[in-house]
Amino acid sequence: MLAATVIVFREVLEAALIVGIILAATKGVEGSRRWIAMGIAAGLMGSALVAGSADALNEALAGVGQELFNASILVVAVVMLGWHTVWMSSHGREMAMEMQRVGHAVSVGNRPLSVLAVVVGVAVLREGAETVLFxxxxxASGEESRMATAIGCGLGLLAGVAIGTLLYVGLVRIPTRSLFTVTTWLVTLLAAGMAAQAVNYLAAAGILDVETQPVWDTSPLLEETSIPGRLAHTLIGYVDRPTVSQLAAYGATLLAITGLARMTSKSA
Incomplete structure (x- = not known):
């Protein structure tokens, strides 16, 4: 539940901030709210279609082996989470400035109001499609039930919309840089944990021949199946009996995402 909450919160907050920038830049423009609402609705409908396609893909590939399918989904999710983190580290500010320019161009009459629906719709669709994949x-990690995942999605959605709304109306003063730094680290650790889990599925499917002997055993101190252990597993990918392959996948993912994010941030 916690993993779904973190991911949905991050994606919804990004979409809410984009919508907030557009709303602020077109404040007082007659008809702008209607076009923005149309864009949000179109983006949500597109995200629902993506979710339906994912369900169809799941059913089509059901015969190839659940372990292999789960590993494939996890690997794709890790790559997308990493790409998203790296891209936002270098283009986040640029994207926000572009949204301001579009809103200003509409407000002074240089661009039609329909542009608002397109810009907002694309933003919502992008974040929604990424959320579906994540x-x-x-x-696929098999750590949470469908009910727990659904509850986590609901909590993340409510929290993202609430914080985005409060930031827009100015009721809270949370530095967005600090907020995204915290969520970026949470998402990066989630991706590293998913990579370690993917190694397990690939080994179970017979794709990887890896050592199954644990490097250490911290279960007497903190069992992975306990409530604190599951919390640590979700937040930082904690495993009480990790193998060499799991540690290698976890460390490589962590180093790759943070290293590339720093490189692109400096170049930007």
């Missing part, structure tokens, strides 16, 4: 990765 949630499939969480489900």
């Amino acid at each position: 949630i499939y990765g969480v489900s």
Whole structure:
């Protein structure tokens, strides 16, 4: 549940901030709210279609082996989470400035109001499609039930919309840089944990021949199946009996995402 909450919160907050920038830049423009609402609705409908396609893909590939399918979903989710983190580290500010320019151009009459629906719709669709993929990765990890994942999605959605709304109306003063730094680290650790889980599925499917002997055993101190252990597993990918392959996948993913994010951030 916690993994789904973190991912959905991050994606919804990004979409809410984009919508907030557009709303602020077109404040007072007659008809702008209607076009923005149309864009949000179109983006949500597109995200629903993506979710339906993912369900169809799941059914079509059901015969190839559940372990292999789950590993594939996890690997794709890790790559997408990493790409998203790296891209936002270098283009986040640029994207926000572009949204301001579009809103200003509409407000002074240089661009039609329909542009608002297109810009907002694309933003909502992008974040929604990424959310669908990431949630499939969480489900493929087998760590949470569908009910827990659904509850986590609901909590993340409510929290993202609430924080985005409060930031827009100015009721809270949370530095967005600090907020996204915290969520970026959470998402990066989630991706590293997914990579370690993918190694397990690939080994179970016979794709990887890896050592199954644990490097250490911290279960007497903190069992992975306990409530604190599951919390640590979700937040930082904690495993009480990790293998060499799991540690290698976890460390490589962590280093790759953070290293590339720093490189692109400096170049930007």
